[in-house]
Amino acid sequence: GDSVTQMEGPVTLSEEAFLTINCTYTATGYPSLFWYVQYPGEGLQLLLKATKADDKGSNKGFEATYRKETTSFHLEKGSVQVSDSAVYFCALADFGNEKLTFGTGTRLTIIP
Amino acid sequence: EADIYQTPRYLVIGTGKKITLECSQTMGHDKMYWYQQDPGMELHLIHYSYGVNSTEKGDLSSESTVSRIRTEHFPLTLESARPSHTSQYLCASRVYNEQFFGPGTRLTVL
Numbered sequence A: 001g002d003s004v005t006q007m008e009g010p011v012t013l014s015e016e017a018f019l020t021i022n023c024t025y026t027a028t029g030y031p032s033l034f035w036y037v038q039y040p041g042e043g044l045q046l047l048l049k050a051t052k053a054d055d056k057g058s059n060k061g062f063e064a065t066y067r068k069e070t071t072s073f074h075l076e077k078g079s080v081q082v083s084d085s086a087v088y089f090c091a092l093a094d095f096g097n098e099k100l101t102f103g104t105g106t107r108l109t110i111i112p
Numbered sequence B: 001e002a003d004i005y006q007t008p009r010y011l012v013i014g015t016g017k018k019i020t021l022e023c024s025q026t027m028g029h030d031k032m033y034w035y036q037q038d039p040g041m042e043l044h045l046i047h048y049s050y051g052v053n054s055t056e057k058g059d060l061s062s063e064s065t066v067s068r069i070r071t072e073h074f075p076l077t078l079e080s081a082r083p084s085h086t087s088q089y090l091c092a093s094r095v096y097n098e099q100f101f102g103p104g105t106r107l108t109v110l
Helices: none
Strands: A003-006 A011-014 A019-021 A023-026 A032-038 A044-050 A056-059 A062-065 A075-077 A086-093 A106-111 B004-007 B010-013 B019-025 B031-037 B043-049 B076-078 B087-095 B098-101 B105-109
Touching (some): A011 A019, A019 A106, A023 A086, A032 A062, A044 B098, B004 B087, B010 B019, B019 B087, B019 B105
Parallel strands (some): B010 B105
Antiparallel strands (some): A003 A023, A019 A075, A032 A044, A044 A056, A056 A062, A086 A106, B004 B019, B019 B076, B031 B043, B031 B087, B087 B098, B087 B105
């Protein structure tokens, strides 16, 4: 079945540091891939997505590239801010599967 | 911007009470979902619906029940709340491959 493996946290970085959160997946088909972000006390918001191999999703300075050869979708940001402190979830949607498969989430804390 | 609403946002109740968590969306999406989120952040799918009069159990067994009488409304009910039901409950709707989440209800059962 489908699965998503996410880098374990928590991750603590200084402001303006470079961020990478690793995500790898297994899927039976050709899934779409997503990163969701959850700020304290809120629901999940879609951060970015990619629907096919070599697609790059980007939003708010975050980027992730769909790598079929390594089954990965790592999240990156060149210079993090305190406001990026949140929990980040990697997810996939496989064609024909009515359910999204989520990773376990990575808590990111940015210190000034 | 997705429009999906959950009420109440916070609820503290005593053991044995019956509660209903409300979820509504104005986007006309057929597919809707309920997740339970534990303190460790992991999301567990507990119920979903393909559309009106459709309800399915999710991956995590739950004592809650759901109904889908109208497209826009997907309430979750606990007949007799217990402390083990203390959690964050997230509702979502879906179109194509994208899911949109509500703000969540944080439930505490004393």
